[in-house]
Amino acid sequence: MAAHPKGTPCWADAIFPDVEAAKSFYGELLGWTFDAGSEEFGGYTQARSDGKAVAAVMPQTQGMEGPAAWNLYFASPDAAATAAKIRDNGGTLAVEPMRVGEFGTMVTAQEPSGAYFSVWQPGTHQGFEKVGEAGAYCWAELTTRDPAAADAFLPSVFPFEVRRMDVDDVDFSVFQVDGQPVLGRLKMTEDFPAEAPPFVNVHFAVDNCDAAIVTITKLGGQLLFGPMDSPFGRFATVADQQGATFSIIDLTTTEGEMPSFS
Numbered sequence: 295m296a297a298h299p300k301g302t303p304c305w306a307d308a309i310f311p312d313v314e315a316a317k318s319f320y321g322e323l324l325g326w327t328f329d330a331g332s333e334e335f336g337g338y339t340q341a342r343s344d345g346k347a348v349a350a351v352m353p354q355t356q357g358m359e360g361p362a363a364w365n366l367y368f369a370s371p372d373a374a375a376t377a378a379k380i381r382d383n384g385g386t387l388a389v390e391p392m393r394v395g396e397f398g399t400m401v402t403a404q405e406p407s408g409a410y411f412s413v414w415q416p417g418t419h420q421g422f423e424k425v426g427e428a429g430a431y432c433w434a435e436l437t438t439r440d441p442a443a444a445d446a447f448l449p450s451v452f453p454f455e456v457r458r459m460d461v462d463d464v465d466f467s468v469f470q471v472d473g474q475p476v477l478g479r480l481k482m483t484e485d486f487p488a489e490a491p492p493f494v495n496v497h498f499a500v501d502n503c504d505a506a507i508v509t510i511t512k513l514g515g516q517l518l519f520g521p522m523d524s525p526f527g528r529f530a531t532v533a534d535q536q537g538a539t540f541s542i543i544d545l546t547t548t549e550g551e552m553p554s555f556s
Contacts, residue, residue: 297416298369301452301471304414304421305367306349306431306496309360310536313337313353316362319513319534320351323506324429324498335394343429348422362538364496365402366411366434368452373399373415376451380405380413383450384443394419405447407440408492426499432543433497433526435478440492441465444479457555468555485519495531496540503528503544510534510542523549 298304310316313331320326320341326348331339341349354360370376373391380387380403388410389402397419402412414421424430438444445467448454454469454477465481482492500506503521510532511517518539520530529543 297371298421299471300369300371301454301469302369302476303366303431303434304369304416305412305419306364306422306434307338307352307367308349308362308364308538309352309354310362310538311354312536313339313351316351316534316536316538317341319515319536320349322513323509324348324500326429343424343427346423346430347419348424348430362534362536363410363493364538364540366494366496367400367414367421368411369421370401370413370415373401373413376413376415377401377403379451383447385447385451391415405436405444407436407438407443407447409436409438409444409494411436411494426545428499428501430499431496432499432545433478433541435480435495435497435541436492437480437482437486437495438492439482441467441479441481448477448479460554460556493539497529497543498540499545500542501544501546503530503542503547506530506542506544507532523547525550525552 317328326341329340331337336355337353339351377391384406386404391401393399396417398417399415404410426432436444457468459466467479468475469477514535516533518531525548527543527545528547531541533539
């Protein structure tokens with residue numbers, strides 16, 4: 295499989311207090327199956343949709359205590375060089391460039407407005423083998439209270455072009471690579487709980503948004519926002535039963551005209 299272009303989202307994973315519960319939740323919600331966990335890498339377990347790699351889950355180990363959360367990786371041909379750009383442009387490195395066996399090299403960082411993300415330089419593991427289809431990653435949005443900081447930082451680290459959505463009631467921009475949208479940036483409003491930190495909101499595609507919400511609540515998860523129709527699809531923001539926040543979207547159910555960007 296060809297490498298993901300520099301700056302494009304290429305992988306997502308999450309650390310859970312109860313990884314077996316997470317496997318059960320996402321298996322029923324998204325139809326994922328799971329490889330055997332790797333003891334060498336702390337029980338890191340790859341998830342598959344139709345046999346294709348789509349994400350990974352990992353149990354919390356000592357020193358990893360904290361709330362469950364999804365983490366997005368951006369592709370880089372040189373993780374060390376990207377780490378240097380992160381530092382030089384006001385970001386903070388949480389995990390310095392670290393080789394993960396033959397699979398690749400990772401970096402984890404916090405951008406200046408406060409959201410965490412990771413970088414992946416592929417070795418044998420290229421990242422997503424399926425995107426934009428039900429059961430797979432399809433989109434992500436950096437959700438922050440300081441959009442100016444994020445908008446200045448990200449194009450300094452990755453080859454992003456920034457385009458702002460031309461609407462009055464939402465502060466939303468899109469980052470593009472070679473003319474293709476790869477990431478959104480949403481300003482947090484008073485609709486978000488005051489204690490909610492900035493985060494990268496990972497979106498997974500589903501066949502039916504409303505049916506997926508029923509499954510989520512049945513499994514002990516929570517509906518946080520929506521469902522809402524949009525020109526991009528019918529979507530909702532939810533949390534799993536361990537508190538990890540993400541969004542689901544039915545890309546086939548659209549309503550309204552596509553907004554313009556400048």
